[in-house]
Amino acid sequence: MSQAGLPDGTRFVLPDNAARRAELRAVLRELYQRWGYDLVELPSLERYDPEHPRASQSFKLADRDSGVLALRADFTPALAQLVRAAHPAVAGGARRALRYQYAGTIWHAIDPELARTREFTQVGIELIGVSNARADAELIHLARESVRAVGLDPRVEVGNPGFVRAAFEAAGVPPLLHDPVADAIDRKDRSDLARLLEPLDLPAASLAALLAIPDLYGGVDVLDQALASLPWPQTARELERLAGVLAEFEDASDLMLDLSMARRLSYYTGVTFRAYTPDFGQPLLGGGRYDGALLPAAAGFSLGLERLLRAVKQRRSASEPDPLVLALDDAGARALRAAGVRVLRSLEGDAAGARREARELGVPFLLSQGRLEAIDASGGEHDRLTELEALLQGVEGEAP
Amino acid sequence: MSPPEGVHPDGAGAAKLVLALPKGRVMEESLQALRSSGLHLVARDQGRALRHDAGDAVVIEMRNADVPTYVELGVADAGIVGKDVLMEMGSQLAEPVDLGFSACRLSLIRPRGVRGTIERVATKYPRLTAAYLARVGSGAEVVKLTGNVELACLTGLADAVVDVVQTGDTLRDNDLDEVDVLAHSSARFVVNRASLKLRSERLRPLIEALRRLPGAR
Numbered sequence: 001m002s003q004a005g006l007p008d009g010t011r012f013v014l015p016d017n018a019a020r021r022a023e024l025r026a027v028l029r030e031l032y033q034r035w036g037y038d039l040v041e042l043p044s045l046e047r048y049d050p051e052h053p054r055a056s057q058s059f060k061l062a063d064r065d066s067g068v069l070a071l072r073a074d075f076t077p078a079l080a081q082l083v084r085a086a087h088p089a090v091a092g093g094a095r096r097a098l099r100y101q102y103a104g105t106i107w108h109a110i111d112p113e114l115a116r117t118r119e120f121t122q123v124g125i126e127l128i129g130v131s132n133a134r135a136d137a138e139l140i141h142l143a144r145e146s147v148r149a150v151g152l153d154p155r156v157e158v159g160n161p162g163f164v165r166a167a168f169e170a171a172g173v174p175p176l177l178h179d180p181v182a183d184a185i186d187r188k189d190r191s192d193l194a195r196l197l198e199p200l201d202l203p204a205a206s207l208a209a210l211l212a213i214p215d216l217y218g219g220v221d222v223l224d225q226a227l228a229s230l231p232w233p234q235t236a237r238e239l240e241r242l243a244g245v246l247a248e249f250e251d252a253s254d255l256m257l258d259l260s261m262a263r264r265l266s267y268y269t270g271v272t273f274r275a276y277t278p279d280f281g282q283p284l285l286g287g288g289r290y291d292g293a294l295l296p297a298a299a300g301f302s303l304g305l306e307r308l309l310r311a312v313k314q315r316r317s318a319s320e321p322d323p324l325v326l327a328l329d330d331a332g333a334r335a336l337r338a339a340g341v342r343v344l345r346s347l348e349g350d351a352a353g354a355r356r357e358a359r360e361l362g363v364p365f366l367l368s369q370g371r372l373e374a375i376d377a378s379g380g381e382h383d384r385l386t387e388l389e390a391l392l393q394g395v396e397g398e399a400p
Numbered sequence: 401m402s403p404p405e406g407v408h409p410d411g412a413g414a415a416k417l418v419l420a421l422p423k424g425r426v427m428e429e430s431l432q433a434l435r436s437s438g439l440h441l442v443a444r445d446q447g448r449a450l451r452h453d454a455g456d457a458v459v460i461e462m463r464n465a466d467v468p469t470y471v472e473l474g475v476a477d478a479g480i481v482g483k484d485v486l487m488e489m490g491s492q493l494a495e496p497v498d499l500g501f502s503a504c505r506l507s508l509i510r511p512r513g514v515r516g517t518i519e520r521v522a523t524k525y526p527r528l529t530a531a532y533l534a535r536v537g538s539g540a541e542v543v544k545l546t547g548n549v550e551l552a553c554l555t556g557l558a559d560a561v562v563d564v565v566q567t568g569d570t571l572r573d574n575d576l577d578e579v580d581v582l583a584h585s586s587a588r589f590v591v592n593r594a595s596l597k598l599r600s601e602r603l604r605p606l607i608e609a610l611r612r613l614p615g616a617r
Binding site: 155157186187188189190191194214215217218256258276278279280281282283 | 415498586588593595598600
């Protein structure tokens with residue numbers, strides 16, 4: 001089928017990928033369920049809000065009246081609304097933990113030339129109502145578990161944009177420069193950073209401290225390095241906060257730190273984190289704490305299903321279960337399916353037609369009138385045939 | 401999907417770094433910088449594969465403008481590319497070393513002596529040019545060209561161009577004036593963010609060594 005008729009940035013998901021996507025979603029839903037995160041569904045249509053952090057990326061629609069709607073570009077604002085409606089006390093600052101999980105489609109109205117897909121499936125969780133080190137650690141634990149659950153080896157890196165903000169405040173970086181300086185720090189671009197900071201006439205020690213931030217990444221020892229290179233009490237407090245989160249882990253050895261993580265500085269207020277897996281060049285999930293942005297206490301993370309699937313497929317070659325048996329016999333087919341065998345119903349009326357059909361489809365066995373036969377008569381399938389016969393007998397044998 | 405370049409079955413630690421390097425003149429300087437930083441890299445045979453095992457790293461050779469894409473998506477662990485390309489793409493790649501070579505300015509250029517409102521600007525850098533024009537409050541139209549943009553000025557296609565200026569000799573020879581500087585550029589060592597963290601035992605010493613080269617920072 002031609003894709004010419006599809007809108008830019010949308011696509012079909014064919015059976016092989018669709019099955020794997022559903023599998024990944026099920027694995028994650030089950031994981032979050034076991035950790036006490038309740039599934040919620042959220043509307044795909046939202047009132048358009050120009051203040052929304054992704055407002056410039058949202059698809060807008062005109063409502064019947066004069067209102068403007070947007071297709072959701074992110075689940076977090078809708079989830080915050082749900083909490084305001086269902087738990088006004090928590091939205092007002094009461095300390096009570098709410099744990100939610102969500103999954104569904106989001107849309108980004110980005111230039112399809114640069115990023116071809118504009119429709120994504122996102123899975124995520126939010127822990128709302130409590131803001132402390134244990135809550136942060138729970139999310140980092142779950143970030144790690146999410147990657148493990150899909151069969152990949154997790155590497156989680158943790159940062160704290162509050163550290164960069166504190167450094168700006170302590171060093172006296174003018175607010176107008178916060179965004180470009182944070183951007184240079186996040187890109188670890190010391191050359192740009194120096195160009196931005198040198199005209200400010202900061203004390204030499206402050207300048208040196210700020211220029212050291214891009215290199216503050218690595219293992220847990222980075223905390224000590226940071227304490228040594230940044231002389232301020234404000235930044236020390238933010239490091240303590242991070243140390244408090246790390247102290248919640250029995251084994252923090254596979255955690256990495258990056259104190260130069262400084263994206264969305266005005267949104268994230270506490271720890272942020274990303275998960276990677278070896279030999280896959282992009283982060284699999286990302287999130288953090290955003291107290292005060294939408295709710296008094298909230299943190300969470302999300303994963304893009306498309307990217308996750310790419311990482312999983314890179315690791316394991318595809319092995320789709322093909323139908324094993326073509327059946328003319330509905331009762332026998334029912335018995336085999338009950339035993340877990342994939343059985344396709346023949347659309348031909350007789351055994352000769354069904355044999356031809358099986359050959360065309362590449363299905364190795366035919367079930368007709370309670371009897372199994374191998375389509376390939378060479379006897380190469382003998383062992384599997386015996387197995388299937390045992391299943392057929394076994395299930396029938398148990399029936400009263 | 402076939403496994404991406406650089407993914408080795410024998411595990412992350414054993415795999416060689418994959419480096420994306422631009423074709424042409426910058427290639428030589430890049431290899432020189434990497435060798436001076438302790439990487440043993442052999443030159444490929446003339447006209448041979450675009451991807452070759454050069455000893456301490458696998459080198460993949462491509463157009464300048466493609467380097468950020470290869471590094472961003474993790475097909476290459478790191479690469480070398482001009483800051484002008486990174487700025488035009490709005491890249492968010494980690495760029496821990498300014499190598500200093502291939503230094504140039506990105507400038508607004510007009511035919512000598514011409515004044516007045518600019519109506520049309522030709523450039524290989526449409527995004528940077530549009531942002532610049534917006535910043536200075538100009539309503540000029542931007543046209544994207546891929547080749548010799550000075551030609552656009554000389555033939556009257558545009559009344560100004562935005563292009564890289566290295567020495568200014570070409571401009572003088574063609575009676576063109578550099579009217580304003582939009583940005584400064586030089587070659588940058590860029591690194592995939594996942595590689596920077598997961599393969600830091602190889603990349604960090606390399607970054608440190610590259611920063612110690614003359615002209616780098």
